[in-house]
Each structure stands twice: as structure tokens, then as C-alpha cells.
Amino acid sequence: MDLRPVGRQFFIRTYGCQMNGHDSELMESILLSYGFQPAKSEDTANIIILNTCSVREQAERKAIGRLQRLARRKKSEEDFYFGVTGCMAQNLGLELFHCVPDIDFVIAPRRIHAIGEVLRRLKNGERQIYFPNESVETSENNDVLYRRKVIKASAFVTIANGCNMNCAYCIVPKTRGREICRPMESILHEVQFLVEKGVREVTLGGQIVNFYGVRKIPFKNGKSPFVQLLEKVHSIDGVDRIRFLSPHPSGFRDDLIDCYSNLPKLCPHVHFPIQSGSDRILRAMRRPYTRQMALKILHKLRRNIPLMAISTDLIVGFPGETEEDFRQTEQLFSEVDFDMAFIFKYSLRTGTQAAVMDNQIPEIVSEERNQILLKKLAVTSYRRNRLFIDSRQPVLVEAPSTKDPAVLWGYTPHHKKVFFHGPRKLIGQIADIKISKATTCALSGTLADELV
Numbered sequence: 001m002d003l004r005p006v007g008r009q010f011f012i013r014t015y016g017c018q019m020n021g022h023d024s025e026l027m028e029s030i031l032l033s034y035g036f037q038p039a040k041s042e043d044t045a046n047i048i049i050l051n052t053c054s055v056r057e058q059a060e061r062k063a064i065g066r067l068q069r070l071a072r073r074k075k076s077e078e079d080f081y082f083g084v085t086g087c088m089a090q091n092l093g094l095e096l097f098h099c100v101p102d103i104d105f106v107i108a109p110r111r112i113h114a115i116g117e118v119l120r121r122l123k124n125g126e127r128q129i130y131f132p133n134e135s136v137e138t139s140e141n142n143d144v145l146y147r148r149k150v151i152k153a154s155a156f157v158t159i160a161n162g163c164n165m166n167c168a169y170c171i172v173p174k175t176r177g178r179e180i181c182r183p184m185e186s187i188l189h190e191v192q193f194l195v196e197k198g199v200r201e202v203t204l205g206g207q208i209v210n211f212y213g214v215r216k217i218p219f220k221n222g223k224s225p226f227v228q229l230l231e232k233v234h235s236i237d238g239v240d241r242i243r244f245l246s247p248h249p250s251g252f253r254d255d256l257i258d259c260y261s262n263l264p265k266l267c268p269h270v271h272f273p274i275q276s277g278s279d280r281i282l283r284a285m286r287r288p289y290t291r292q293m294a295l296k297i298l299h300k301l302r303r304n305i306p307l308m309a310i311s312t313d314l315i316v317g318f319p320g321e322t323e324e325d326f327r328q329t330e331q332l333f334s335e336v337d338f339d340m341a342f343i344f345k346y347s348l349r350t351g352t353q354a355a356v357m358d359n360q361i362p363e364i365v366s367e368e369r370n371q372i373l374l375k376k377l378a379v380t381s382y383r384r385n386r387l388f389i390d391s392r393q394p395v396l397v398e399a400p401s402t403k404d405p406a407v408l409w410g411y412t413p414h415h416k417k418v419f420f421h422g423p424r425k426l427i428g429q430i431a432d433i434k435i436s437k438a439t440t441c442a443l444s445g446t447l448a449d450e451l452v
């Protein structure tokens with residue numbers, strides 16, 4: 001299909017989570033397969049895609065500001081197209097054509113495979129094309145057809161899309177819809193394909209990844225469908241490392257905890273989004289677990305795997321959060337000794353249950369609580385990182401540093417970022433690095449042996 005007359009250079013600006021990053025990668029692959037080229041910058045592109053996030057209202061406002069600037073550019077440039085994909089496309093839908101009348105396309109997260117079709121229709125003179133999520137059974141099975149024109153050593157593999165949870169602060173169930181899981185065979189086929197292209201690490205992704213398949217695939221010998229999938233991915237030759245993102249604490253059972261002992265390729269790092277240390281707030285957030293349940297899981301993980309790295313998401317200033325609730329979060333924070341934490345000040349999100357709750361917390365209080373946890377995090381992450389000094393770590397090398405091209409960086413199995421001097425031929429390989437220094441957010445060291 002010849003789409004060249006519709007401009008050739010595209011630029012995708014990605015906002016939000018890793019799922020969005022993955023969707024952008026997929027659209028990039030589709031556009032490359034249609035003969036388009038990535039532009040070096042937004043200024044030199046003929047097609048601009050904003051792959052948006054709706055988690056924060058502020059992010060949507062910023063994206064609309066950017067779209068309005070693009071609309072002004074469209075008036076002065078021929079053969080220029082721009083549009084929105086991602087969560088905001090579903091959340092605001094047709095309203096976007098009213099906010100920004102010159103916008104060319106709006107494509108919801110489950111329809112991003114349509115990007116090629118959209119460009120074809122634009123070429124034929126159509127304008128204002130809208131693809132909502134509705135009536136789509138799956139968005140992911142087609143991935144294999146297009147994927148990975150862009151291959152890196154580490155690949156994100158979406159295993160499920162959407163969410164069946166009902167967290168009071170979250171817009172995702174509305175924007176991405178109810179959870180749809182890919183068939184296991186399709187996932188394994190994709191992992192096999194990636195490994196043959198040189199991928200060494202796969203991250204299995206979904207909004208509630210550890211609930212994968214629970215409504216369709218039976219448990220086997222007490223093992224959940226997700227654990228069954230992990231075992232199958234583990235058995236694929238060429239996969240060196242497995243990660244997953246993001247699990248839900250209430251789906252973290254012993255069969256999954258045991259995987260960290262039984263599956264050596266499963267990296268000793270878990271992202272465990274605990275959100276609050278107060279049971280009262282967890283209930284208000286509609287998170288179906290207690291502080292005690294979460295602590296039990298984390299203690300078990302650290303007991304089984306002593307250096308287990310644990311990261312988390314926390315929200316401070318959720319409506320009704322008292323000093324006592326926050327004190328419990330603070331106390332949990334100290335008890336777990338997180339390697340890393342993404343601490344968010346609660347921000348009101350229209351369309352969620354929390355937006356209409358009483359007792360919204362003043363910004364000044366949220367900010368104060370945020371600063372308290374950030375200070376604690378600086379101490380704990382530095383202490384956790386120092387545990388690796390003088391050890392040798394297998395680092396999957398990703399890229400040269402932007403500050404100094406002679407320096408490379410990559411990740412250890414514990415998901416610690418490591419900087420070191422080394423030849424570029426190591427990119428995509430696992431190098432053996434002797435760690436000599438730690439900061440709050442990274443490690444650095446020297447090359448011991450080139451390859452592990």
C-alpha cells in the first residue's frame with residue numbers, strides 16, 4: 001500500500017506508563033512497515049502522534065495545549081497531520097474534535113493497530129477519523145505481525161490489556177476497558193520470535209498482570225494461569241531474564257512467591273504497588289488487601305531471596321487521609337526498606353470515585369507528606385544500593401550514556417541501573433561489572449569480564 005504522499009516523517013510523543021511506551025513502539029513498527037521514517041524531531045515531522053495518558057487531569061490539559069499549537073502549525077503547513085492515541089483518546093473521545101477542531105485522528109488504546117488504515121484514509125481525503133475502543137475483542141494478537149522492527153535486548157510483551165479492578169482514584173478501567181488477556185500460545189510465540197531476533201530479557205506486561213487468565217484458564221496443581229505462563233516463558237531457550245509489571249498485591253499468592261526460588265531466570269525484583277500503609281485508606285481506595293497481607297508477602301519474598309529488590313507506588317493525600325493514616329504509611333515505608341518508590345501526591349481526576357469524595361486534602365499537606373517520604377526514600381535507596389558495592393553484577397547493556405558516549409549503562413537482575421566504561425559492541429549483551437560506587441539512584445563500576 002503506497003502511503004507516501006501523506007508525508008513520510010513521523011514523530012511519536014509518549015506520555016505516561018510503560019504500556020503506553022510499548023504501544024508507541026508498536027505504532028512505530030507499523031509505520032516503519034508502511035515505509036514511513038522516524039523524524040529526528042517534532043519540527044521535521046509530517047505526522048505527529050501524541051500517545052497520551054489520562055491518569056492526571058494536568059497531563060490532559062498539557063496535551064490539549066500541545067494539540068492547539070499543532071493545530072496552528074497545520075494552518076501554515078501543507079501535508080501535515082496530527083492526532084491523539086492512548087487513554088485520552090478514549091476518555092475524551094469525540095470531545096477532542098471540539099477542543100481542537102483541526103485534529104486529524106483520535107485512536108483509543110485498543111485500536112492503535114489502525115494507525116496504518118487511518119493514514120490510508122487521510123490520504124484519500126478523509127478528515128477527523130475516530131476509532132474508539134468499543135467492540136474490539138483484542139488489540140494484541142496482531143502484534144506479532146508488525147512487531148519489533150525496532151529490536152532491543154530487553155522487550156516488553158503485553159499479555160493483557162485493561163483492568164477489572166475498581167480503584168477509586170484510577171481512570172484506567174474507563175480508558176482501557178475491561179481486561180482482555182492474550183491467548184498463552186500467542187504470547188509464547190511472540191517471545192520465541194523476539195528471542196530469535198536477539199532479545200534476552202522479556203517483561204510481561206499488563207495492568208494487573210498476575211491476574212492473567214484467571215477467568216478463562218484453570219489453575220493447575222495449585223498454580224495460577226500467570227504462574228503457568230511464567231514457567232512456559234522460562235522454558236524458552238534464549239530467554240535469560242524475565243520480569244513482569246504491574247502485579248496487584250491481592251493476586252500475589254504463594255505459587256507466585258515460590259517462582260522466585262524455582263525459576264532462576266525470574267529477576268529478583270518486584271514492583272509491588274502498595275499505595276498506602278493504612279487499612280482505612282486502602283478500603284477507601286477500594287484496594288482489596290490489608291497492610292498486614294501486603295507486609296506478609298513482602299517479608300516472605302525477602303526471607304526467600306535475601307537481596308530481593310522491592311519497588312512500590314504510593315499515594316499521599318488521598319481524600320480523608322489523616323495524620324494517623326499517613327503515620328502508618330511512613331511506618332510501613334521504613335519497615336519494608338524499599339529499593340525504589342514512585343510517590344504521588346493524590347490529584348483529583350474527574351470521572352473517578354475519589355473525585356467526589358469528601359475531605360479532599362489541601363495541596364500543602366500532600367506536599368509536606370510527599371517530601372517526608374522522598375527524604376526517607378533517599379536514605380533507603382542509597383542504603384539498598386550500597387549493598388551491591390564490591391559485588392560482581394551481570395549487566396544487560398542497553399545504551400551509551402547521553403552525557404558521555406564512552407560510558408554505557410544497563411540493568412542488573414535486581415533492576416539497578418549501572419554505568420561503566422566499555423566498548424559499544426557490548427550493547428545488547430550481558431557484561432560482568434565489578435561495582436565500586438552507589439548513589440541513591442544508580443551504581444557504577446568497571447568491566448570485570450566482557451561477557452557473562
Ligand code: SF4
Pocket residue numbers: 163164165166167170171172173207208248
Ligand atoms: S488495579 Fe487499580 S490502579 Fe491499577 S489499573 Fe486497575 S484500577 Fe487502576
